[in-house]
Amino acid sequence: MATASETTLVSAPAEGATKWWTRFLDPSERTLAVLLLLPAAFLLALIIVYPVGRLVWTSFQNLSLTSGLPATFAGLENYALMLDDPVFWETTWNTILITLITVPGALVVGMILALMANLPFETKWPTRLSLLIPWALPLSFAGLIFAWFFHSEYGVVNDVLRRLGFEGVIWFNSANWAFAAICLTIVWKTSSFMALIILAGLQTIPRSLYEAAEVDGAGRIRQFFEITLPLLKPAIVVALIFRTITALQTFDIPYTMTRGGPGTSTATLAMYIHQNTVDFLDLGYGSALAVVMFLLSMGVTVVYLRMIRAKG
Amino acid sequence: MSSVSFRRLEKSYGSLRIVKGIDLEIADREFVVLVGPSGCGKSTTLRMLAGLESISGGEIRIGEKVVNKLPPRERDIAMVFQDYALYPHKTVYENMAFSLKVRGVAADEIKARITQAAEMLGIGQLLERRPSQLSGGQRQRVAMGRAIVRRPQVFLFDEPLSNLDAKLRGQVRTEIKRLHQAIGTTIIYVTHDQVEAMTLADRIVILKGGEIEQVGTPDEVYNSPASIFVGGFIGSPAMNFAKGVVQSGEIVFDGGEHLPLHRNGAGKANGLEGREVVVGIRPEHFVSAGEGQPLSGRVQVVEPLGSDTLIHFALGSATLTARVAPEMRPQPGEILSIGVDPSRIHLFDAATERALN
Ligand SMILES: Nc1ncnc2c1ncn2[C@@H]1O[C@H](COP(=O)(O)OP(=O)(O)OP(=O)(O)O)[C@@H](O)[C@H]1O
Numbered sequence: 001m002a003t004a005s006e007t008t009l010v011s012a013p014a015e016g017a018t019k020w021w022t023r024f025l026d027p028s029e030r031t032l033a034v035l036l037l038l039p040a041a042f043l044l045a046l047i048i049v050y051p052v053g054r055l056v057w058t059s060f061q062n063l064s065l066t067s068g069l070p071a072t073f074a075g076l077e078n079y080a081l082m083l084d085d086p087v088f089w090e091t092t093w094n095t096i097l098i099t100l101i102t103v104p105g106a107l108v109v110g111m112i113l114a115l116m117a118n119l120p121f122e123t124k125w126p127t128r129l130s131l132l133i134p135w136a137l138p139l140s141f142a143g144l145i146f147a148w149f150f151h152s153e154y155g156v157v158n159d160v161l162r163r164l165g166f167e168g169v170i171w172f173n174s175a176n177w178a179f180a181a182i183c184l185t186i187v188w189k190t191s192s193f194m195a196l197i198i199l200a201g202l203q204t205i206p207r208s209l210y211e212a213a214e215v216d217g218a219g220r221i222r223q224f225f226e227i228t229l230p231l232l233k234p235a236i237v238v239a240l241i242f243r244t245i246t247a248l249q250t251f252d253i254p255y256t257m258t259r260g261g262p263g264t265s266t267a268t269l270a271m272y273i274h275q276n277t278v279d280f281l282d283l284g285y286g287s288a289l290a291v292v293m294f295l296l297s298m299g300v301t302v303v304y305l306r307m308i309r310a311k312g
Numbered sequence: 313m314s315s316v317s318f319r320r321l322e323k324s325y326g327s328l329r330i331v332k333g334i335d336l337e338i339a340d341r342e343f344v345v346l347v348g349p350s351g352c353g354k355s356t357t358l359r360m361l362a363g364l365e366s367i368s369g370g371e372i373r374i375g376e377k378v379v380n381k382l383p384p385r386e387r388d389i390a391m392v393f394q395d396y397a398l399y400p401h402k403t404v405y406e407n408m409a410f411s412l413k414v415r416g417v418a419a420d421e422i423k424a425r426i427t428q429a430a431e432m433l434g435i436g437q438l439l440e441r442r443p444s445q446l447s448g449g450q451r452q453r454v455a456m457g458r459a460i461v462r463r464p465q466v467f468l469f470d471e472p473l474s475n476l477d478a479k480l481r482g483q484v485r486t487e488i489k490r491l492h493q494a495i496g497t498t499i500i501y502v503t504h505d506q507v508e509a510m511t512l513a514d515r516i517v518i519l520k521g522g523e524i525e526q527v528g529t530p531d532e533v534y535n536s537p538a539s540i541f542v543g544g545f546i547g548s549p550a551m552n553f554a555k556g557v558v559q560s561g562e563i564v565f566d567g568g569e570h571l572p573l574h575r576n577g578a579g580k581a582n583g584l585e586g587r588e589v590v591v592g593i594r595p596e597h598f599v600s601a602g603e604g605q606p607l608s609g610r611v612q613v614v615e616p617l618g619s620d621t622l623i624h625f626a627l628g629s630a631t632l633t634a635r636v637a638p639e640m641r642p643q644p645g646e647i648l649s650i651g652v653d654p655s656r657i658h659l660f661d662a663a664t665e666r667a668l669n
Pocket residue numbers: 325328330348349350351352353354355356357503504
C-alpha cells in the first residue's frame with residue numbers, strides 16, 4: 001500500500017508525462033542527468049568494462065613475454081589450445097569438484113553454526129566471536145594453519161588418529177587425501193561466512209511465528225522445515241551466490257597447502273591461470289583461461305538469479 | 313470447551329515480580345476480558361496460560377487438568393496474536409490447515425473445516441492468497457480462522473484489534489462477539505481498550521500492576537467500581553474525581569460547593585464524618601440544574617460533539633467534565649449551574665482509594 005500511494009504521489013502532477021525518459025528528452029534535464037550519471041559511469045568503465053574488455057582482447061592474442069613482443073593476433077588459437085590441454089581439463093574438473101563439495105558442505109556446517117549462534121544464550125559474544133574469527137582470517141593463513149594440522153609427522157590430525165589407534169595418513173602424498181584435506185579446510189574457512197549470512201536471515205524471522213507454530217502443535221524439527229527453512233531461502237540463495245563464485249575462484253588454500261600437488265592433482269583453474277600468467281608469462285593463454293572462469297561465474301550467477309526470480 | 317482457573321498465579325523475571333498472585337475462575341463458554349494499562353501483565357498472564365511463558369508460582373488448570381508443565385501443543389488452546397503471526401510463505405488455506413496437518417487430521421476433514429470456518433468469516437475467496445496479499449482486516453480474519461478450525465478448549469486473543477483502524481475495529485469487534493455466540497468456546501481476551509472490554513465481555517478482569525483490581529460483569533464494573541483506578545479506567549469520557557471532606561452528612565469540596573450524602577441511606581454517612589473522600593461522578597450522570605442536587609462552577613472549555621456536548625468546568629481546584637444535551641452551549645467564563653443525580657455518585661476513601669460502600 002505504501003508503494004502504491006508513493007507512486008501516485010510522484011506521477012500525479014504531470015499525469016503520466018513524467019516517465020524518466022520523457023524527462024531525459026528535455027534538454028535542460030538531460031544535461032543534468034548526464035552530469036549526475038557521469039562519475040558512476042566513469043568508475044564502472046574504469047574498474048569493470050575496461051579490465052574485462054582488455055582481458056577478452058588479450059585472450060585473442062599471442063602474448064607471451066618469453067617469446068617476445070609485439071603481440072600478434074591469434075584469433076581463437078588460445079581457446080583451441082585449451083581443448084587439447086589435459087592440465088586445463090584437470091584443473092577445471094578439480095575446481096568444479098571443490099565447488100560441488102565445499103559449497104553444500106559449508107552450507108550445512110554454516111546452517112548448524114548459525115542455529116547454534118541463534119540459541120538464546122545469556123552471553124552471545126563467545127559464539128559470535130568464534131564465528132567471526134575464521135571469516136576474518138586471511139585465506140592463506142587458513143591454508144598454512146591447516147597445512148600444519150595435516151602434517152604427517154607433527155600434525156594434530158595424525159596425532160589424534162594415532163591416539164585413537166588408527167594409522168596416520170601422509171595427507172599430501174596422496175591425491176585423494178590431499179584433496180580431502182583441502183576441502184575440509186575450505187569448509188572450515190567458509191562456513192562461518194555462510195553462518196553469518198544465515199544468522200542475519202534467522203534474526204529477521206519473527207519470534208511470534210515460532211510461538212504460533214508451537215501453539216499449532218509443531219515440534220522443533222517440524223518448525224525448522226516448515227518455518228525456518230522456507231523463510232531463510234532468500235538468505236541462503238545470497239550466501240550460495242557469493243560462496244559459489246569464490247569457490248570457482250579457489251586459489252589460496254590449495255596454493256598454500258599443496259601447491260597443487262601431488263602433480264597437478266589438487267590444482268585449480270585459478271592456480272593454472274596464475275601459473276600461466278605469472279610463472280610462464282603467457283598472458284594470451286592465461287587470459288583465455290581467465291575468460292573461461294569469468295563465463296563459469298557468470299553462468300552460475302545467472303542460474304541463481306533465475307532461481308530467485310522463479311520463487312517470486 | 314473447558315473452564316480455566318488461575319490459583320495464586322505468579323510470574324517473576326529475576327527479582328522483578330510482574331504477575332503477583334492472580335486468582336480467577338473462568339467458567340466454560342465464558343467470554344472473559346483481561347484489561348488494564350500497558351505493562352500491567354495482561355500478555356504475560358495470557359502467555360503463561362498458552363504455555364509460551366514459564367510459570368513462576370501458583371497453578372493454571374484447563375478443565376480439571378493442571379497444565380503448568382505442559383508444552384503449548386498439549387494444552388489444546390488456540391491463540392490469535394497481536395501481529396497475527398500468519399506464516400508468510402503459506403497460503404491462507406495452508407495457514408489454516410497447518411495445525412490440523414500437524415495433528416494428523418485427514419485431508420477431507422481439513423478441507424471441510426476450513427470451508428466452514430472460511431464461510432463463517434467471509435474469507436472463502438481468499439484461500440489461495442498469501443498473507444502479504446491481504447488487507448489488515450483480512451489478515452485478522454485469517455488469524456481467527458486459523459484458531460477456529462482447531463476447535464480448541466479455549467481461545468486466547470492478545471489485543472487482536474490493535475492493528476486495525478477505528479472503523480474496522482468496531483466491525484471486527486462485533487464479529488468476534490457473533491463468533492462467540494455461534495461457537496460458544498471459552499474465550500480469554502486481552503486488551504487495553506475499555507470499550508472492547510465493555511462490549512465483548514461476560515466478565516471483565518481489571519489488572520493493575522500484576523494484581524486483579526476488580527472482577528465483574530460490564531455493568532458491575534461500570535456501576536460499582538471497586539476503586540478510583542477502576543472508576544477512571546472504565547467509561548469514556550473518564551469519570552470525574554474531586555476531593556472533599558464529609559461534614560454533617562454533606563461532602564464539602566475545597567471551593568465551598570457541597571453535595572448531600574444521602575446515598576444508600578443516611579446511616580452510612582455517620583461513620584464517615586470528618587473523613588477525606590474522593591467523589592466520582594461520571595460525565596453522563598450530570599442532569600439539568602432543576603433536577604438532582606445543584607452544583608455550580610466556572611465553564612472552562614465547551615466541546616460540541618453533535619450528539620451531545622462536553623462541558624469542562626471548575627469545581628474548587630478540580631476540573632470536571634459533564635456530558636449534556638447538545639442544545640446546551642454555555643460560554644467559557646460563565647458560571648454553570650448543573651445538577652447531579654445523587655444516586656449515581658461514587659465515594660472513595662482518599663487514603664486507600666477503595667470504594668466506600
Ligand atoms: N522477558 C522479560 N524480562 C523482564 N521483564 C519483562 C519481560 N517480559 C515482560 N516484562 C515486563 O513485564 C511487564 C508486563 O508485560 P506484559 O507484556 O504482560 O504487559 P501488558 O499488560 O501486556 O502490556 P501491553 O498492554 O503494553 O501489551 C512489563 O512491565 C514488561 O516490561
